[in-house]
Amino acid sequence: MHSRIASFAILSSLFIFSSCRNADDTTPEDVIAETKVQITFDTQWEGGDFNLQEVYFDNFGNRIRVDSFKSYISMLSIVKEDGSEVLLHDFYLMDFLNPNTYTFTIEPGDYDGIRFGIGVPQDYNKDEDPAQYPNDHPLSVAGSQGMFWHWNTGYIFVKFEGKADTTGTEGAELLHSFSFHIGDDPYFRSFEQLDTPIHVEAGLTTAISVNIHVDQILATGGADDIDLATDAITHTSGNTVLAATFVNNFDASITVE
Amino acid sequence: MWRCAILFTCVSLFFSCEEYPVLKDETTNLKKPGHFPSIEFPEGNEPTKLRIELGRMLFYDNRLSADNSTNCSSCHVLSSAFTDGKKISAGLSSRSGKRNAPTLTNLAWMPYFMMEGGVPTLELQALAPLHDSLEMGFNMMLAIDKLRKDEKLVALARAAYQRDTIDPYVVTRALAAFQRSFISGDSRYDRFTFQDMKNQLNEQEILGMNLFFSDRTNCSTCHSGVFFSDFGFHNIGLYEFYTDNGRERVTYKLEDIGKFKTPTLRNVELTAPYMHDGSIATLEEVVEFYNSGGHPHANRDSLMQPLALNETEKKDIVAFLKSLTDWNFVQNKALLPLEE
Numbered sequence: 001m002h003s004r005i006a007s008f009a010i011l012s013s014l015f016i017f018s019s020c021r022n023a024d025d026t027t028p029e030d031v032i033a034e035t036k037v038q039i040t041f042d043t044q045w046e047g048g049d050f051n052l053q054e055v056y057f058d059n060f061g062n063r064i065r066v067d068s069f070k071s072y073i074s075m076l077s078i079v080k081e082d083g084s085e086v087l088l089h090d091f092y093l094m095d096f097l098n099p100n101t102y103t104f105t106i107e108p109g110d111y112d113g114i115r116f117g118i119g120v121p122q123d124y125n126k127d128e129d130p131a132q133y134p135n136d137h138p139l140s141v142a143g144s145q146g147m148f149w150h151w152n153t154g155y156i157f158v159k160f161e162g163k164a165d166t167t168g169t170e171g172a173e174l175l176h177s178f179s180f181h182i183g184d185d186p187y188f189r190s191f192e193q194l195d196t197p198i199h200v201e202a203g204l205t206t207a208i209s210v211n212i213h214v215d216q217i218l219a220t221g222g223a224d225d226i227d228l229a230t231d232a233i234t235h236t237s238g239n240t241v242l243a244a245t246f247v248n249n250f251d252a253s254i255t256v257e
Numbered sequence: 258m259w260r261c262a263i264l265f266t267c268v269s270l271f272f273s274c275e276e277y278p279v280l281k282d283e284t285t286n287l288k289k290p291g292h293f294p295s296i297e298f299p300e301g302n303e304p305t306k307l308r309i310e311l312g313r314m315l316f317y318d319n320r321l322s323a324d325n326s327t328n329c330s331s332c333h334v335l336s337s338a339f340t341d342g343k344k345i346s347a348g349l350s351s352r353s354g355k356r357n358a359p360t361l362t363n364l365a366w367m368p369y370f371m372m373e374g375g376v377p378t379l380e381l382q383a384l385a386p387l388h389d390s391l392e393m394g395f396n397m398m399l400a401i402d403k404l405r406k407d408e409k410l411v412a413l414a415r416a417a418y419q420r421d422t423i424d425p426y427v428v429t430r431a432l433a434a435f436q437r438s439f440i441s442g443d444s445r446y447d448r449f450t451f452q453d454m455k456n457q458l459n460e461q462e463i464l465g466m467n468l469f470f471s472d473r474t475n476c477s478t479c480h481s482g483v484f485f486s487d488f489g490f491h492n493i494g495l496y497e498f499y500t501d502n503g504r505e506r507v508t509y510k511l512e513d514i515g516k517f518k519t520p521t522l523r524n525v526e527l528t529a530p531y532m533h534d535g536s537i538a539t540l541e542e543v544v545e546f547y548n549s550g551g552h553p554h555a556n557r558d559s560l561m562q563p564l565a566l567n568e569t570e571k572k573d574i575v576a577f578l579k580s581l582t583d584w585n586f587v588q589n590k591a592l593l594p595l596e597e
Binding site: 126127129130131132135140141142148149150151152153236237238240 | 371373375376377378381384385388424425426430506507509
């Protein structure tokens with residue numbers, strides 16, 4: 001009996017001892033495990049918040065309300081100072097109804113920027129079968145949430161839909177539909193913003209904000225402006241010029257902070 | 258207390274026995290004519306007895322449409338070589354579609370699907386009508402919710418594809434497996450040409466066949482090979498102005514406006530009306546159209562020229578086209594719904 005009590009006392013001491021060691025003695029592995037970047041994809045309108053279902057004035061004086069705004073973001077990577085990149089995640093289908101925030105564990109150090117695809121890269125697009133993915137995968141039949149064309153297979157990279165009043169009449173109902181469904185390989189865009197120093201401190205979470213300036217998708221201040229009164233619909237097929245303009249503007253509207 | 262326990266055990270055992278029995282699958286060979294090339298099956302969807310059976314059940318299953326009113330056979334009827342005899346097919350809630358229902362034959366050899374060729378596999382093709390608001394107007398995941406309540410289908414999915422249950426993978430594979438069994442190559446023309454049965458075509462049909470394969474008509478330049486299709490895309494001058502741009506919808510090239518995939522002519526006697534929009538009612542009118550050379554269009558195929566066929570020659574060609582009917586195919590009970 002005495003020997004059992006002695007054994008219990010020794011074991012308890014060892015347990016307490018080892019617990020104390022863990023609390024005080026954080027290993028390099030522990031630090032790395034706690035070193036993270038948190039990337040938030042957010043939408044803005046003229047520098048302020050942008051929300052779906054709210055009405056904004058665009059550059060042409062149209063009152064617009066975006067009801068649906070979704071995009072595939074692929075191969076999200078952070079770029080090291082030496083130019084090499086670290087893949088953080090392969091595919092997201094982002095619904096900009098809400099900010100999209102993702103957290104990754106990475107090595108501490110200095111990084112130079114981030115890089116991602118707007119859309120689904122060619123190798124995963126037209127000849128891929130959504131039915132081969134599990135339901136929770138963003139490229140699956142269920143996970144693609146309608147962002148897949150079935151008659152001309154491939155993913156819809158960006159969907160931007162809503163209503164506008166293009167008459168300039170105060171208080172008029174928003175009756176003019178706009179609908180941009182951009183997809184197919186030629187309309188995939190690779191976004192990168194380099195020369196943006198990102199210092200990731202060991203053991204801490206570093207926040208990165210990817211801002212999509214929705215107003216600038218429609219108004220670039222140049223020839224690529226999109227006036228919803230005249231250029232309101234493209235499902236890529238049917239108006240490829242407008243599709244290219246939209247996705248180019250989308251790409252150009254993004255800033256990283 | 259003991260009595261309750263015994264009763265509970267008996268009830269449990271009873272319900273266990275009610276579960277659908279585990280099924281056993283076996284590979285099978287698709288019967289094809291000797292003059293057809295071999296079939297290359299996609300990995301993971303080689304034909305088996307249960308895969309084809311499951312696809313057969315799904316092909317005729319109304320649960321694949323939003324309001325349980327429509328299934329594949331609503332537009333693809335076996336007796337009409339899997340067409341529906343309508344100019345434009347009607348879908349869910351009698352909504353009018355946009356095109357004439359294509360025949361479904363010899364799909365195992367087809368390199369791509371849809372009239373503009375935008376779908377690369379038969380498996381993927383199954384998603385198109387199911388999601389088209391003018392056809393079955395549904396969503397695969399909602400259809401699957403309904404199908405998962407069917408113990409027999411779930412048991413078939415497990416045995417045929419080693420999946421836990423019915424899912425998009427199973428539905429698309431099984432429908433493709435069944436449709437690959439739609440093999441048609443036993444017409445009188447086939448017997449005459451490939452089995453040396455010279456009594457199968459009469460004199461008029463032989464004259465029509467010779468015209469069909471001649472440089473004078475060039476019919477067989479596009480309607481070529483044992484499938485009577487080059488699987489290419491051609492503008493035949495059906496219109497001066499197209500409302501359906503066909504191949505251009507996929508390539509975005511102006512030179513592809515009005516081009517559609519060459520349809521097979523097998524069983525063409527049974528697949529009226531004709532053209533992508535069902536705008537020509539009879540075979541006689543089709544031959545008359547080709548005889549005219551078609552309407553002017555920048556993309557019209559250079560082979561589309563007036564043929565100067567006389568009335569007898571036109572009738573001969575129609576007679577030959579009717580010799581391409583495979584009556585065994587359109588009466589094949591293995592392609593009809595399973596009898597319960």
